Amino acid sequence: MREVAVVGIGITNFGYLWEKSWRDLAVESSLEAIKSSGVSKVDSIYVGNFSGGTFVEQEHMAAILADYLGLLHIPSTRIENACASGGVAFRHAYMEVASGMSDAVLVTGVEKMTDVVTSQGVYSLSMAADREYEGYEGITFPGLFALVARKYMNDFGATRKQLAAVAVKNHKNASKNPKAQFHNIITIDDVINAMVIADPLGLYDCSPMTDGAASVVLMPLDKARQLSNAAKPIKIAGIAQATDTIALAQRDDFVTFKATTEAAQKAYKMANKSPQDINVAEVHDCFTIAEICAIEDLGFFEKGKGAKATEDGLTEIDGKIPINPSGGLKGKGHPVGATGVAQIVNLVEQLRGEAKELQVKNAKVGLAHNLGGSGATVTVTILEVV
Amino acid sequence: MLTIPRNWREKPQRYLFKGGKCKDCGYTMYPTRKVCPKCHSENIEIVDLPRDGTILTYTIVYSAPEGYEDFAPYAVAIVEMTNGARLMLQIVDTDFNDIKIGKKVEVVFRRLFVEGKAGIIIYGPKARVID
Amino acid sequence: MTGIVGYGCYVPKRRIKVEEIASQWQEDAEALKKGLLVREKTVPAKDEDSVTIAYEAARNALKRAEIDPQEIGAVYIGSESKPYAVKPSATIVADALGATPAVHVADYEFACKAGSETVFVVYGLVKSGEIKYGLGIGSDTSQGAPKDPLEYTAAAGGAAFIMGNDNVIAEVIATYSYTTDTPDFWRRDGQSYPTHTGPFTGTPAYFNHTLNSAKGVMEKAKMTPKDITYCVFHQPNGAFPLRASKMLGFTKEQFEPGWVAPYIGNTYSGCSLLGLASVLDIAKANDIILVTSFGSGAGSDSFIFRVTERLEKVRNNAPLLKDYAERKQYVNYATYAFLRGKIKMRED
Numbered sequence A: 001m002r003e004v005a006v007v008g009i010g011i012t013n014f015g016y017l018w019e020k021s022w023r024d025l026a027v028e029s030s031l032e033a034i035k036s037s038g039v040s041k042v043d044s045i046y047v048g049n050f051s052g053g054t055f056v057e058q059e060h061m062a063a064i065l066a067d068y069l070g071l072l073h074i075p076s077t078r079i080e081n082a083c084a085s086g087g088v089a090f091r092h093a094y095m096e097v098a099s100g101m102s103d104a105v106l107v108t109g110v111e112k113m114t115d116v117v118t119s120q121g122v123y124s125l126s127m128a129a130d131r132e133y134e135g136y137e138g139i140t141f142p143g144l145f146a147l148v149a150r151k152y153m154n155d156f157g158a159t160r161k162q163l164a165a166v167a168v169k170n171h172k173n174a175s176k177n178p179k180a181q182f183h184n185i186i187t188i189d190d191v192i193n194a195m196v197i198a199d200p201l202g203l204y205d206c207s208p209m210t211d212g213a214a215s216v217v218l219m220p221l222d223k224a225r226q227l228s229n230a231a232k233p234i235k236i237a238g239i240a241q242a243t244d245t246i247a248l249a250q251r252d253d254f255v256t257f258k259a260t261t262e263a264a265q266k267a268y269k270m271a272n273k274s275p276q277d278i279n280v281a282e283v284h285d286c287f288t289i290a291e292i293c294a295i296e297d298l299g300f301f302e303k304g305k306g307a308k309a310t311e312d313g314l315t316e317i318d319g320k321i322p323i324n325p326s327g328g329l330k331g332k333g334h335p336v337g338a339t340g341v342a343q344i345v346n347l348v349e350q351l352r353g354e355a356k357e358l359q360v361k362n363a364k365v366g367l368a369h370n371l372g373g374s375g376a377t378v379t380v381t382i383l384e385v386v
Numbered sequence B: 001m002l003t004i005p006r007n008w009r010e011k012p013q014r015y016l017f018k019g020g021k022c023k024d025c026g027y028t029m030y031p032t033r034k035v036c037p038k039c040h041s042e043n044i045e046i047v048d049l050p051r052d053g054t055i056l057t058y059t060i061v062y063s064a065p066e067g068y069e070d071f072a073p074y075a076v077a078i079v080e081m082t083n084g085a086r087l088m089l090q091i092v093d094t095d096f097n098d099i100k101i102g103k104k105v106e107v108v109f110r111r112l113f114v115e116g117k118a119g120i121i122i123y124g125p126k127a128r129v130i131d
Numbered sequence C: 001m002t003g004i005v006g007y008g009c010y011v012p013k014r015r016i017k018v019e020e021i022a023s024q025w026q027e028d029a030e031a032l033k034k035g036l037l038v039r040e041k042t043v044p045a046k047d048e049d050s051v052t053i054a055y056e057a058a059r060n061a062l063k064r065a066e067i068d069p070q071e072i073g074a075v076y077i078g079s080e081s082k083p084y085a086v087k088p089s090a091t092i093v094a095d096a097l098g099a100t101p102a103v104h105v106a107d108y109e110f111a112c113k114a115g116s117e118t119v120f121v122v123y124g125l126v127k128s129g130e131i132k133y134g135l136g137i138g139s140d141t142s143q144g145a146p147k148d149p150l151e152y153t154a155a156a157g158g159a160a161f162i163m164g165n166d167n168v169i170a171e172v173i174a175t176y177s178y179t180t181d182t183p184d185f186w187r188r189d190g191q192s193y194p195t196h197t198g199p200f201t202g203t204p205a206y207f208n209h210t211l212n213s214a215k216g217v218m219e220k221a222k223m224t225p226k227d228i229t230y231c232v233f234h235q236p237n238g239a240f241p242l243r244a245s246k247m248l249g250f251t252k253e254q255f256e257p258g259w260v261a262p263y264i265g266n267t268y269s270g271c272s273l274l275g276l277a278s279v280l281d282i283a284k285a286n287d288i289i290l291v292t293s294f295g296s297g298a299g300s301d302s303f304i305f306r307v308t309e310r311l312e313k314v315r316n317n318a319p320l321l322k323d324y325a326e327r328k329q330y331v332n333y334a335t336y337a338f339l340r341g342k343i344k345m346r347e348d
Helices: A022-037 A052-056 A063-069 A084-099 A118-128 A141-156 A160-174 A189-190 A221-225 A256-270 A288-297 A307-313 A328-333 A336-351 B002-006 C019-023 C029-036 C050-065 C092-099 C113-127 C198-220 C240-247 C252-258 C270-280 C309-317 C322-328 C335-337
Strands: A004-011 A044-048 A074-078 A106-111 A196-199 A211-220 A233-241 A278-282 A364-373 A377-385 B017-020 B044-048 B051-060 B074-081 B085-089 B104-114 B121-129 C003-009 C014-017 C040-043 C072-078 C104-108 C133-141 C158-166 C170-182 C228-232 C287-290 C299-305
Touching: A004 A084, A004 A221, A004 A336, A022 A106, A044 A063, A044 A084, A044 A336, A052 A106, A052 A118, A052 C335, A063 C252, A084 A106, A084 A211, A084 A336, A084 A364, A084 A377, A084 C072, A106 A336, A106 C014, A118 A141, A141 A196, A141 A288, A141 B051, A141 B074, A160 A189, A160 A288, A160 A307, A160 A328, A160 B002, A189 C240, A196 C104, A211 A221, A211 A336, A256 A288, A256 A364, A256 A377, A288 A307, A288 A328, A288 A364, A307 B051, A328 B074, A336 A364, A336 A377, A336 C019, B002 C158, B044 C072, B085 B104, B085 C092, B104 C050, B121 C050, B121 C335, C003 C050, C003 C270, C003 C322, C014 C019, C014 C335, C019 C029, C019 C228, C019 C335, C029 C335, C040 C158, C050 C072, C050 C133, C072 C092, C072 C113, C072 C158, C092 C104, C092 C133, C104 C113, C113 C158, C113 C170, C113 C270, C113 C299, C133 C270, C158 C270, C170 C198, C198 C240, C198 C287, C198 C299, C228 C240, C228 C252, C228 C270, C240 C252, C252 C270, C270 C287, C270 C322
Parallel strands: A044 A074, A044 A106, A278 A364, B085 B121, C072 C104, C072 C133, C228 C287
Antiparallel strands: A004 A211, A004 A233, A106 A211, A196 B051, A233 A377, A364 A377, B017 B044, B051 B074, B051 B104, B074 B085, B104 B121, C003 C158, C003 C170, C014 C040, C133 C158, C170 C299, C287 C299
């Protein structure tokens, strides 16, 4: 297996982008990634998208993107793994390059969520859970993570204020991210007094509906070094994917996401790294509790200690382990299929030293954690400066 | 989405509250499956689930999905039945302050969903706190 | 002997008081309570209907009958608040109880008498030997129009009876039905609320049929009120059955245990059957129970039962009516109007 690097990145604004269709967004970030990569020929495309069918009545997006990029007749594939679609599409692109099958692969994650009213969007999102045995009892995504939050608070004595610290930090970071959906600063009180969505989670504990696209181009590392463009290739040092039960009720433990621990273990092993070696991480904070569980399951903090660690500022940009300097899903937005790829884009910027106001000092090793549904699919990717 | 066959097919689960039990390792599940998730045996028997259980965790949903707005706010919990099977159930007829981890519940038969004014009515299990 | 082998009841948790409705329409609550002899009535939750109520009552009946549901040869539900105008409710309940597929199923209608007539029919089928056990259920979530006198009494609830020839807990001694075409109360197809003819619902309707049916069954059984332990009548309010009871010569002690309307309201097809369940909750071996239902349109079905020793052995297998009656949560008029679908919600 060849070593693989990220050579090109592209990302649109994230938010309620009324004037742009899904096609516009996907083409925009793809072109940016291809141009910035310096490759002359793209061999294959992977598209990460959760629900083109229910949001914009469009399946078969992979073909459309190849078509509208003028890249006929290369192979193009759409990958769906709920909110981990981007990360899984990225992993497939990695495999296609690592195996020697292709030399330049484009990965684009895209989601257009605001062409439908919110209740329709909530209904679409619920399809990432177990429709028959969770959906019909009336559960929503905030509800699923609220079930986790309630158990976490019960077992570890964590408070709503500690959960709120995640949202406050991520908004603060997002306010310096020009592409982010939110630029407003919020306080702990704003978060705990916000409208309840699913007790104990309120409006600010939840990531928003967002439109957006993000793209990367992958090449074998040795060929990447020969490219004439100045942008530093960033090596994919470790990558892994894992699965857990679809229904939350069937998990052995509601506060530990086994798909995260499994994927993390494999990725660390492949990269020959441990949690202490990670300088910066973009983790899947679809809800505040999700970031807390993630930083524990990824090995940055002991189980049950993530809430206080966040409250104590250990995950700020200048903290012990900066988490979500981009603003995370909460601050920058969560266009479902795009998120996993956007995390890679943000980490590459960090590792190339191009993150400007959000730059983590001496970032050499970064970790991306992308989670689908209530934890049924997880990808963990470790990137490294070479 | 008017989807009759898919709901009609769920009668063993929704009407009769049937689940599965692995004859080799004893793992109990809802719904039943072809392969035991614990020991991978295909020796699964269909069982009637007990109607009593305990709340493992819960939430109160305020922002409801399409079709559930009339019921909101409502409680949803993960319940472990007395035979070990775990599933998600809406909690009804219970003051929100009386819903806690560890409370005992019994299963009741209610409307799960109504497809508008002219569509089908889907019935199934929910639960209420009994202590 | 043929008779009841299992019985069960169910009423929803929510209640609304007469005062609450009266204050909405600025009517005199005390006068109403005195006239109707009803204090409060049951209100179904948004996810309850006559099918869910019928199911819960039937499950309780099965628990007392202690039989395999596959042995039930007929399942009938009588209701005037069916969720579907066309599609049987009883198939849902029969399937959910595990009585299908080798079973005869039908829905019945005869205003408030629809429940008792299912009991009459399954009794006949069992007695003739055509089926081993039969399940008859009366269940309703009836509507009273806003600002209409019926709003104070139209309630939700149901009761179920399984008839059989073995392990009988209350033997049928006699039956007698009295019926004429008398339009005292009806609802035309497509209308949301029924039409009520005021005083005409009294003497020519309720009393004519109730009294004649009760007298008829006592005559058939060669009994008089002093041979009877308890009497149960249909209860459109609390006052009508009390008057009927007195007119027939029954005492307060014979009448009160089956008098449920004051705290439940009128559960229509479930009404007289709930009264019967309430009596079975306390009856002793060899007690004689007279039940006379009434359905507008009009007719009354009467039964005389003799309780056996087996009743007290199985009585506690399922909740008693008082267990459900004690489980209460009061709602205000706005919540009641919402729950009963009287508020126009968005229809997309």
